[in-house]
Amino acid sequence: MQRSMRMKLNYRIVIFALAIVFGVFFSAPSILQMENGKKITLGLDLQGGLHMLLGVKTQEATKSRIKSIAASVKHFTDRKDILIDNLTFDESSVKFEILDSDDLKEIQGFLSEIDGVKILTNNLVISLNLSEEEIVKTKKQAVDQAIETIRNRLDQFGLSEPVVARQGEEKILVELAGIKTQEEEQRARKLISRAAKLELMAVDEDRNARVSVMSDSDAAEYADVILEDVKDPRHKYLIHEIPILEGGMLTNASVGFDENNRPLINFTLNAEGADIFGDFTGKNVGKRLAVVLDGKVYSAPNINERIGGGSGQISGNYTVMEAKDLAIALRSGALLAPIYLMEKRSVGPSLGADSIKASLVALVGGFILVILFMLFYYRLAGVIANVALIANLFILLAVMSLFGATLTLPGMAGIVLTVGMAVDANVIISERIRELIYEGKSMHKAIEEGYSNAMRAIIDANITTLIASIVLYVYGTGAIKGFAITMSIGILASMITAILGTHGIYEMLESKIVKSKNNRLWFGIKG
Amino acid sequence: MEFFKYTRTFNFMGQSKLAMVLSIMLVLSSFALLATKGLNYGVDFAGGTIVQVKYDKDAPLDLMRDKLKENEVFNGASITEFGSSQEVVIRMKTTTGSVTTDIGDLTRDILKETGNFEVRRVDIVGPKVGSELKEKGVMSLLLAILGILIYVAFRFEWRFAVASIIALVHDISIALGAITLVGLDVNLDVLAALLTILGYSLNDTIIVFDRIREGVTNSRNVNLADTINESVTRTLARTTLTSLTTFFVVFTLFTFGGEIIHSFAFTLLVGVVVGTYSSIFVASPILLWFGFDVKNYHNKLAEKAKREADKQRMRDQYESGVM
Numbered sequence: 001m002q003r004s005m006r007m008k009l010n011y012r013i014v015i016f017a018l019a020i021v022f023g024v025f026f027s028a029p030s031i032l033q034m035e036n037g038k039k040i041t042l043g044l045d046l047q048g049g050l051h052m053l054l055g056v057k058t059q060e061a062t063k064s065r066i067k068s069i070a071a072s073v074k075h076f077t078d079r080k081d082i083l084i085d086n087l088t089f090d091e092s093s094v095k096f097e098i099l100d101s102d103d104l105k106e107i108q109g110f111l112s113e114i115d116g117v118k119i120l121t122n123n124l125v126i127s128l129n130l131s132e133e134e135i136v137k138t139k140k141q142a143v144d145q146a147i148e149t150i151r152n153r154l155d156q157f158g159l160s161e162p163v164v165a166r167q168g169e170e171k172i173l174v175e176l177a178g179i180k181t182q183e184e185e186q187r188a189r190k191l192i193s194r195a196a197k198l199e200l201m202a203v204d205e206d207r208n209a210r211v212s213v214m215s216d217s218d219a220a221e222y223a224d225v226i227l228e229d230v231k232d233p234r235h236k237y238l239i240h241e242i243p244i245l246e247g248g249m250l251t252n253a254s255v256g257f258d259e260n261n262r263p264l265i266n267f268t269l270n271a272e273g274a275d276i277f278g279d280f281t282g283k284n285v286g287k288r289l290a291v292v293l294d295g296k297v298y299s300a301p302n303i304n305e306r307i308g309g310g311s312g313q314i315s316g317n318y319t320v321m322e323a324k325d326l327a328i329a330l331r332s333g334a335l336l337a338p339i340y341l342m343e344k345r346s347v348g349p350s351l352g353a354d355s356i357k358a359s360l361v362a363l364v365g366g367f368i369l370v371i372l373f374m375l376f377y378y379r380l381a382g383v384i385a386n387v388a389l390i391a392n393l394f395i396l397l398a399v400m401s402l403f404g405a406t407l408t409l410p411g412m413a414g415i416v417l418t419v420g421m422a423v424d425a426n427v428i429i430s431e432r433i434r435e436l437i438y439e440g441k442s443m444h445k446a447i448e449e450g451y452s453n454a455m456r457a458i459i460d461a462n463i464t465t466l467i468a469s470i471v472l473y474v475y476g477t478g479a480i481k482g483f484a485i486t487m488s489i490g491i492l493a494s495m496i497t498a499i500l501g502t503h504g505i506y507e508m509l510e511s512k513i514v515k516s517k518n519n520r521l522w523f524g525i526k527g
Numbered sequence: 528m529e530f531f532k533y534t535r536t537f538n539f540m541g542q543s544k545l546a547m548v549l550s551i552m553l554v555l556s557s558f559a560l561l562a563t564k565g566l567n568y569g570v571d572f573a574g575g576t577i578v579q580v581k582y583d584k585d586a587p588l589d590l591m592r593d594k595l596k597e598n599e600v601f602n603g604a605s606i607t608e609f610g611s612s613q614e615v616v617i618r619m620k621t622t623t624g625s626v627t628t629d630i631g632d633l634t635r636d637i638l639k640e641t642g643n644f645e646v647r648r649v650d651i652v653g654p655k656v657g658s659e660l661k662e663k664g665v666m667s668l669l670l671a672i673l674g675i676l677i678y679v680a681f682r683f684e685w686r687f688a689v690a691s692i693i694a695l696v697h698d699i700s701i702a703l704g705a706i707t708l709v710g711l712d713v714n715l716d717v718l719a720a721l722l723t724i725l726g727y728s729l730n731d732t733i734i735v736f737d738r739i740r741e742g743v744t745n746s747r748n749v750n751l752a753d754t755i756n757e758s759v760t761r762t763l764a765r766t767t768l769t770s771l772t773t774f775f776v777v778f779t780l781f782t783f784g785g786e787i788i789h790s791f792a793f794t795l796l797v798g799v800v801v802g803t804y805s806s807i808f809v810a811s812p813i814l815l816w817f818g819f820d821v822k823n824y825h826n827k828l829a830e831k832a833k834r835e836a837d838k839q840r841m842r843d844q845y846e847s848g849v850m
Binding site: 054366367376417427 | 733779
């Protein structure tokens, strides 16, 4: 008799207590915004930031691969004095004709060393086709390289933890948190999308005087291209198409200043680049060297003497900030294929703060309403349900903190909804217990049977809601996934708090309930 | 406190014809609305651009319209207030593919002279992504329904599963009808709300079905209508209570959650009401009309129990034989 009067400890209450300790302990870093410990990260829609889905124009990568094959054919035949005609190329093949059949063997030997092409010879007409695998490989490489390059650039941009990830075959996901203004965002986008293809090219001094009257096809006849000056598009240069040097031989790029204190970019070449650069400048004193970036001529200084050491400058009309970003882009290398915008979601920090405020008001408001209502309707049983509800919130936050989950605006809505639905289990249980009390069962029987009767319905209901949440997680994108996460964790946590936890409390208090004989106080019913 | 007296049983099934007429009317008018007015897909699914700006004073709507008219990218752009007179949302069907200068930057440039403002949100969804999201959205709804159908059929009986799915389709149709009626933009958040309704309404239905299953198993009464009436009555307090608490939180979300969560909360609000109604007045009567045979079910249960008992006896004999 003496023993049953005391509150009994049971395994359920122990697990519940442990769960509460777990919840409070691990949610503390997020709630108190502590320095240490794992915290919930706020989604871009709450803290402000930029989310972009970028496409890669991979066909451009195969095109440039074809172009470089054509260039090397031309280079080889020039050097060996092999006469060829009608050198043309399209999206995936190069075609040309040999004039002298004696050269066939030599050129076939050279071509067989090029990776990934199928060689077709029809009399003296040779066509080179990129193989299917080579096209796939080239495209894949272009995406890989774009991801790598964008990541490098963003790492140097100075934002914390930029996300750059492959999505599907040819898409890149970029997420930047902590962007303050639209201007800053645009700066980041400029940096990401800049091709940053640097070429050092020779001006065709023999014909440059006539550039204003030449068309692109005229220029092509001399293996030249017409390029515009970056400051003045009307100023054009006639330039040899095949570059002396490309940006791949760059080892460093940094911001410097000229004598007028205008920003410029200093670059250094690797040993091979320095050699080629030295040889070229030595042989071409008196001619001009064009510094070409992304198809625009930045400067075309006269070569006064042989330039050794392999360093140079790019001067342009840019601000210090632009020069800095350009240096970053050059250092991290060129984009093999251009990228384009498929989707963008950009939220300003002030809107994010507003959203947090509004959803917190809704959360607290809804929470208080539910708690008061349960208290009013069920009395002490309501108190017990409310304890479980509060514990549920702590555990939900703790699990999210531990996994470093992202809390989005729909995620907030998920928490609000969890509050409404988590008490459901307790409502079902309490109703069952009330029923059994009415049927005249003993308190012990009413509680035990109440729980076992309610369990089936609760489990079935929770599992179906989980099914919907999981589908939502798998098929949802971005912020919606956050909703599915909070809902799922909330449901799972409610199994511990609303079912196990409250059961433990009842078991512990059973003797008190029996002794008080006050069903009105305990369950809000007469008798 | 108690809403309903424990001793009194309501005759819900007696009212089921009336409820059915109401339901059919609601669903049909929803279909009619969907067919004539049609769903208003937002940028998430249709593709397009949304730019949200906030001025430091009242937004100069007319001036903004004039300015934007000058550039053909903004053809058909709609400019509306968003929550307050300072905040404006510009919606366009057009998008741009450039990463460096997108349609958001363009808007910012063009509006420069209209006053002091801050661009708070730019959503650009290219047409390809839009149709992908739409495909995924429809798939997710279908998959969720299928998954639930399988689970309920497995846990209950196929008639229960079909009845709950009909109730779900009923709820989703009416919710879609309501969305069309108010002319809400259907975006990802509305889809999430629809899926939540799915889960919520099913929750309700399952609680009632569980009670019916229990009633059918335990009672000697073979009249299904009586059992359903009793089961629905017994769960009525719970249904009302949970609906009320959920309604409370969704309502606070609707009133205080801000403009951005408005469509989400509205869809849920409709869903909570319709979902509660349908679990009582749609799902249960359908069970009755499908001719769920209580006697048959009892026989099946008895057979199953007999088989179990046989198995147990054999096992006992086997074990004692070995011993």
